[in-house]
Amino acid sequence: MFRVMRTPIVPERLMRAVRDPAAGAVVVFLGTTRNRNAGRRVVRLEYEAYGRMAVAEMRRLAARAERRWPLRKVAMAHRIGLVPIGQASVAIAVAAGHRAEAFAACRWLIDRLKAIVPIWKREHFRGGRVWIGPQSGAPRRRARAARRPGAR
Amino acid sequence: MRVRLRFFAALREQLGARAERSVEPGTTVGALWRSLVAERPELARIRVRFAVNETYVEPAHRLVDGDEVAFFPPVSGGA
Numbered sequence: 001m002f003r004v005m006r007t008p009i010v011p012e013r014l015m016r017a018v019r020d021p022a023a024g025a026v027v028v029f030l031g032t033t034r035n036r037n038a039g040r041r042v043v044r045l046e047y048e049a050y051g052r053m054a055v056a057e058m059r060r061l062a063a064r065a066e067r068r069w070p071l072r073k074v075a076m077a078h079r080i081g082l083v084p085i086g087q088a089s090v091a092i093a094v095a096a097g098h099r100a101e102a103f104a105a106c107r108w109l110i111d112r113l114k115a116i117v118p119i120w121k122r123e124h125f126r127g128g129r130v131w132i133g134p135q136s137g138a139p140r141r142r143a144r145a146a147r148r149p150g151a152r
Numbered sequence: 153m154r155v156r157l158r159f160f161a162a163l164r165e166q167l168g169a170r171a172e173r174s175v176e177p178g179t180t181v182g183a184l185w186r187s188l189v190a191e192r193p194e195l196a197r198i199r200v201r202f203a204v205n206e207t208y209v210e211p212a213h214r215l216v217d218g219d220e221v222a223f224f225p226p227v228s229g230g231a
């Protein structure tokens with residue numbers, strides 16, 4: 001199961017998708033929307049995806065993880081649209097024979113997802129909203145510039 | 153030849169979600185981006201990534217007829 005979805009993520013669906021009688025461990029990671037970032041109170045988050053490429057990149061990441069660790073199954077889901085605070089915006093489930101590779105692969109997958117999968121986050125706060133990430137500006141200062149309200 | 157363009161996040165807000173464009177055979181993705189920047193100089197300060205037919209490519213990647221070319225800022229998914 002590899003999905004980009006507008007509806008809430010149901011972790012049990014990912015757990016069901018990776019069910020495997022040869023698995024001795026299932027690790028599930030949920031990334032949840034936080035009410036504070038960079039010292040600012042966030043009221044909700046919004047995600048946009050290049051949907052088909054995002055799913056294709058998720059599949060490529062899972063295939064790479066399966067080459068690197070002896071895994072049984074992988075499932076990944078990312079939510080798009082407006083997401084209230086405290087809900088899951090991303091979920092990854094990894095089933096493996098043993099817990100060490102399940103934990104390691106799940107950690108690697110969320111790190112790579114954040115770096116590669118074409119999805120963008122926009123924070124909404126009182127008085128504005130801003131795209132997150134180094135979207136513009138000079139290389140050394142772009143992270144700060146992108147977080148400034150109104151900066152592109 | 154014709155290529156389809158797609159824009160995301162901050163770029164979508166400036167250029168719209170989709171466009172089409174005629175380019176000379178052999179045009180690279182980077183050259184296509186420079187032609188967009190030439191029309192809209194404010195784009196010059198945007199950091200951009202390129203994908204062709206849903207796969208990341210380098211600026212030197214050469215386009216062929218019918219390609220879907222996506223331009224987008226560095227990604228920021230996750231929680």
